[in-house]
Amino acid sequence: MKQHFWQGMRVPYVTAWTAEARPQPVIKRIVGRGGEGIGYEDEHPVTDRRHEALWVRSGLAPGVGQPDFRRLNTHRQKRAMRYNLCQVCSAPAEGAGGDERTLHLLGATEPIAEGETTAAPPLHAQCAVESIENCRPLGRGWAAALVDYSPLWGVAGVVYDRVTLQPLPRPGRRPGELEHVHVGDERIRWTLASFTVISLHGVTAVSRDQLYEMAQAESRRARTAEPSGAA
Numbered sequence: 644m645k646q647h648f649w650q651g652m653r654v655p656y657v658t659a660w661t662a663e664a665r666p667q668p669v670i671k672r673i674v675g676r677g678g679e680g681i682g683y684e685d686e687h688p689v690t691d692r693r694h695e696a697l698w699v700r701s702g703l704a705p706g707v708g709q710p711d712f713r714r715l716n717t718h719r720q721k722r723a724m725r726y727n728l729c730q731v732c733s734a735p736a737e738g739a740g741g742d743e744r745t746l747h748l749l750g751a752t753e754p755i756a757e758g759e760t761t762a763a764p765p766l767h768a769q770c771a772v773e774s775i776e777n778c779r780p781l782g783r784g785w786a787a788a789l790v791d792y793s794p795l796w797g798v799a800g801v802v803y804d805r806v807t808l809q810p811l812p813r814p815g816r817r818p819g820e821l822e823h824v825h826v827g828d829e830r831i832r833w834t835l836a837s838f839t840v841i842s843l844h845g846v847t848a849v850s851r852d853q854l855y856e857m858a859q860a861e862s863r864r865a866r867t868a869e870p871s872g873a874a
């Protein structure tokens with residue numbers, strides 16, 4: 644996967660590009676295999692539906708137009724989650740702590756809790772340090788943890804009202820904030836999903852000092868792994 648740059652900075656693999664925006668079809672009420680729910684008139688069974696939820700439409704054109712750092716591309720987010728790829732560089736993310744665990748970094752003011760759900764794919768320690776130093780929202784606070792395992796939990800999306808077919812109002816949430824809906828929740832058929840959600844288990848918190856040490860160890864391991872004589 645080609646690494647894209649913007650104004651001298653690496654653009655994370657999962658970041659959306661403006662050329663990937665697509666018009667979104669009208670939401671309809673449909674009767675599917677699992678019962679009633681929302682759907683599209685011209686729904687494609689493979690690309691528009693997964694885990695019983697209806698999915699937003701998006702193009703795939705990394706590097707075209709401008710990166711939109713506030714948004715993730717749904718296809719690359721799903722792929723990163725499915726194959727445990729680093730959300731920044733897209734290489735396999737295992738081994739950030741020198742073992743099988745994966746590293747997770749969330750914008751947060753509290754430590755990552757056992758079983759916490761997230762739509763943020765894992766990342767390397769060096770990629771996490773780069774994100775903390777460049778990504779403005781993370782400047783308001785972040786939490787990092789090494790995680791033993793992170794199974795599929797559900798989707799992040801917008802739940803629609805069964806009667807009005809409009810997004811359900813959600814008091815107390817910021818506009819645009821997506822709801823995490825479990826795969827076993829009957830509301831999943833009324834959800835317009837944007838992202839895959841995993842849950843984090845076997846959580847060990849990582850402090851700022853530990854994260855920077857991990858990043859240095861990771862860079863040493865990468866140098867050792869290079870074939871001798873490499874430039």
Ligand SMILES: [Zn+2]
Binds near residue numbers: 729731733766767770
């Ligand atoms: Zn990485």
